[in-house]
Amino acid sequence: MALLVLGVVAGCSFVVAGLVTRAQVPGGHGGGLMAGIGLLLLLAGLTYIPGRAAQFLGNGFGWVALTLLAHLVLAIPEGRVRSGALVVLLYGGMSASLVVWAVDGPRPFAIAVAIYMWVFGGVLAGALVWRWLVRVPRPRRHTFAPVALAGGVMVLTMWMRQGAGIWPDGSHASSAEPMLHLGALAALALWPLAVLAGMLRARLDHVAVARVAAQVDRTPEALEAVLATVLRDPSLRLVQGTDGPPPVGAGRSCVSLGSGEAVLVYDAALDADPALVRSAAAIARLVVENERMRAELAARLAEVRASRARIVAAGDAERRRIERNLHDGAQQRLAGLAVTLGRIRVNDDGKLAGLVDEAAAGLRDAMAELRELAGGIHPVILTEAGLGAALRSLAEGAAVPVAVEAPDGRLSAAVEQAAYFVAAEALANVVKHAGASKVTVTARVDGGLLRLDVRDDGIGGARMDGGGTGLRGLADRVAALDGTLCLESPPGQGTSLRAELPVQERR
Structure with missing residues (x-):
């Protein structure tokens, strides 16, 4: 009964995880394949119904589900199996195992098939670890880690269990099979949860990038450091003012920020999540545009300050010119008139003396006012003494x-x-x-x-x-x-x- 319950839980977890993956990644095929594997695992429960036909169908569905699951694991993270040899080994081994399992009585090739199952299970588990360490780029390792770990345990236990179930004496159980069967079903039920955990971590990356959007007042250099940390891509660069094509090498991608020659250069592995790249590029575009506007504003403010300073300097120069004109022009003429009035008074017979004295007094007042006016326009003492x-x-x-x-x-x-x-x-x-x-x-x-x-x-x-x-x-x-x-x-x-x-x- 425990095995049946675990099998149902595993099948349901695959169906749910497949539907969620299908909804979150509409263009991918992994979600549909996971849901199909879940249905096959549920049908594999026919094994527990008495009767040769039900057991044959149940085990057949289980073998097909296991094979498709191995195919799905091998397709991670690219979405396809790149090695034709692995495909041949996978489906050839499944076919041979089905033939051997279907034979009643002695099975002369069962030991070879069982060894093949164990070895291939180890190969699958090793392939997952190798992909995580070598094939999966650094920016995606944190999302792939739970899938690789749970998948390695699941594949190893499932294939070892299937191998242990085929023995030359015709029985379908060894002393290790019940424990392997229980562990395999438990790992099988947990693997879809690991897939969902990886998707959740990828979604958290989107949330982290969205939080960076609230910090658009950062400088491009500071944003580059933040995005490199958030996206787990230490090679990420925000390049501005490049002449010619941006510095993009093997395994690198770039996106134009639409502001002059600015581009965002990043690890090509991030292209697997176009929405994440678009979000990061949109934030970088805002920061670059803000920086450009700040630079333009600073230049305009400097220009305004310079123009105001020039206006003040021109006004001061005009005041000095007016002061010089008053001193050298009007004041000198008034001084000349004062001298002339003095001569008139000396040569006068006394009839005009009173009028001349009155005119001289008015002239002195005018000269005093003129000096005061000239001093107010530009005081000479300020220039000479400070x-x-x-x-x-x-x-x-x-x-x-x-x-x-x-x-x-x-x-x-x-x-x-x-x-x-x-x-x-x-x-x-x-x-x-x-x-x-x-x-x-x-x-x-x-x-x-x-x-x-x-x-x-x-x-x-x-x-x-x-x-x-x-x-x-x-x-x-x-x-x-x-x-x-x-x-x-x-x-x-x-x-x-x-x-x-x-x-x-x-x-």
């Missing part, structure tokens, strides 16, 4: 007390100008809006940055996006130098305007 002197000069002319702490060293002209105009705009806003009683201006170089901080004790409430354009313009100027501008102005607690600018000290 940021520290310019900030102290700015504080001296402020309408509120200003304490300045600034270095005397020179920095690049662009950084000094940006810092100066930040301080000038902040002091102008203090006078106009803050109602402050004191202001502190601190500038220091720390860690490759110029840190400028303008603080007041006024009413606060200032905003970067307020009605004026001064702070927004300063933010653009600072950003053009890869710097930052930060405003903190809680109501009733004063205002702090901080600028950080990358610096290169002037030598």
Whole structure:
């Protein structure tokens, strides 16, 4: 009864595993063959029905199932038996065994057939081990391992059992046959489970690749390492920018990633699972495309920064030109008019003295305003003495007390100008809006940055996006130098305007 139950379990396990394999691999023939073997194993249960005919049919179905099972094992992993000699040995041995088994009475060739069965069972088991170690590529060994292990045990025990069942005296049992029969059926019932375990491990590979899809922010180099680990293919390479055909040798395959010349080169054994290759290629394609877009974005940002810096530099150059024109042009002409008015007064008889004095006073005021305007456009002291002197000069002319702490060293002209105009705009806003009683201006170089901080004790409430354009313009100027501008102005607690600018000290 135990043998019958095990036989039914083995047959059902083959049928179920075959149907599952057929559903998961629609284009393959292994699933249908497994299901057919399962049906033959169920029909082999006729052996336990009394009567010569039932036993003959049951054993015949068992022999055919065993032969087809050996054929299926030999076809792993390519799906076909590549050696014609093995096919001849397999089906020739089955035919001879059937003839010997069908003979009643003495069997003069039974010992030879039994030895053949044992030897061929060992050959089948050895073929499985050899295929796992040599023929099956590394990326597929983990899925083939349970099939090879369980299949080797199953084939060896099944064929040894069949060989033990043929003896010259006409009996169908030796002392070892019952134990071999029980072990063979147990191994037979477990082998389909090993096949399903291999399919499950292959499915887990798909899950692992899908998890990699959540990491498309990786660099191509990092993705290459992850895919090589997940797919168990240490030779996998993500090749970009190749000139001509990709480096694909024997046993290698590649798939284009559709982004320039990028290709994914991998072990050809992975082609046995096209869906897995497509998933890996899709992820690699996303990463390569993201990397390309990041490179383009970085290039465009660099171009924008360079253009902003050029705009700021052009504006500064224009300010210097206007300052020079005012100094060399309008101021010189006004100075000439002052000299002329002085001569008129000296030569006058006294009638025009009052008018000349009035005109001279107005001229002096105009010249003072013009000098102040020219200094605001581009202060000469900033160019000649540097940021520290310019900030102290700015504080001296402020309408509120200003304490300045600034270095005397020179920095690049662009950084000094940006810092100066930040301080000038902040002091102008203090006078106009803050109602402050004191202001502190601190500038220091720390860690490759110029840190400028303008603080007041006024009413606060200032905003970067307020009605004026001064702070927004300063933010653009600072950003053009890869710097930052930060405003903190809680109501009733004063205002702090901080600028950080990358610096290169002037030598």
